[in-house]
Amino acid sequence: MSAVPSAHPVAGAAAPVVTSSLEGGVATLTLARPAQRNSLSEAMMAALTSALASLAVDPSVRAVVLAAEGPVYSAGHDLKEIQGHRGDADRGRAYFEDVLKRCSQLMTAIVRLPQPVIAAVEGMATAAGCQLVASCDLAVAGEQARFCTPGVNIGLFCHTPMVAVSRNLARKHAMEMLLLGEWVGADEARRMGLVNRVVPAGEALAAAQGLARRIAEKSQVPVKLGKAAFYAQAELGLDDAYAYASRVMAENMLARDAEEGISAVLAKRAPVWEDR
Incomplete structure (x- = not known):
């Protein structure tokens, strides 16, 4: 800082x-x-x-x-x-x-x-x-x-x-x-x-x-990906917006924190974020 x-x-x-x-x-x-x-x-x-x-x-x-x-x-x-x-x-x-x-x-x-x-x-x-x-x-x-x-x-x-x-x-x-x-x-x-x-x-x-x-408090992976994607898709037509959002969401799904978050839901426990 x-x-x-x-x-x-x-x-x-x-x-x-x-x-x-x-x-x-x-x-x-x-x-x-x-x-x-x-x-x-x-x-x-x-x-x-x-x-x-x-x-x-x-x-x-x-x-x-x-x-x-x-x-x-x-x-x-x-x-x-x-x-x-x-x-x-x-x-x-x-x-x-x-x-x-x-x-x-x-x-x-x-x-x-x-x-x-x-x-x-x-x-x-x-x-x-x-x-x-x-x-x-x-x-x-x-x-x-x-x-x-x-x-x-x-x-x-x-x-x-x-x-x-x-x-x-x-x-x-x-x-x-x-x-x-x-x-x-x-x-x-x-x-x-x-x-x-x-x-x-x-x-x-x-x-x-x-x-x-x-x-x-949240994982920074979806927060940062999501903010950028929100503004990007807003400028696109409907079909292009869905195609773009699908690509970004697939990328997000491959993140370690997404795997951890889904595992935590299934195991009924709190997730542990690594911001990656």
Whole structure:
């Protein structure tokens, strides 16, 4: 975990924009710019992308929780950074394309991370912040959490958040969020499919870590194969999806832990996982 930004920076060093901790196989990454509403600045996106890359190859990490400090989970892109490039010779086009590419790479890094990622949301998640939640595999929200894709209200449709949101919600629910740009409360977000569970305010992190610990107890062979397969088959037609899933399941059946798990069921005993 040494490559992941530390929650305890050395004396004199700049405070990290993302902090990390690891306990019982569960890594918790925390957005740590509450004064800036945890906006997805260039520094924040770089830190998150780097942290995820380190977690992806760390065998001690079995699940990841993505939390945030302060009353705002994430306000999306740093609008001051964006506006600062309006004076560029191309009116900011090259910068806009680059920053959106980096944001997209961050979101796909979450989806492609071998370990499941659970968002722990308190407060507001708006625009690319809502996209961040939608990109996670699971999401737990405090009862006062709110979600919004408000770009349409400022002349800027939430095109890139749309990609993640539309892959979580039914089309009409997604279009409602994108066209109206209105706040959606935690209970409504759960009904729409954006979050899995709603808990009392202030308890989202503990609840998300609880889910992560339950995942961490399982063999990592089916968890990692299953997460990758879930997203891959979702992009295929029905016949191709079944063919692909059958190949992956056959591979899974050959794993030592699958043999152990089936043997344990037949012997009516608890399985002993080796993660292979």
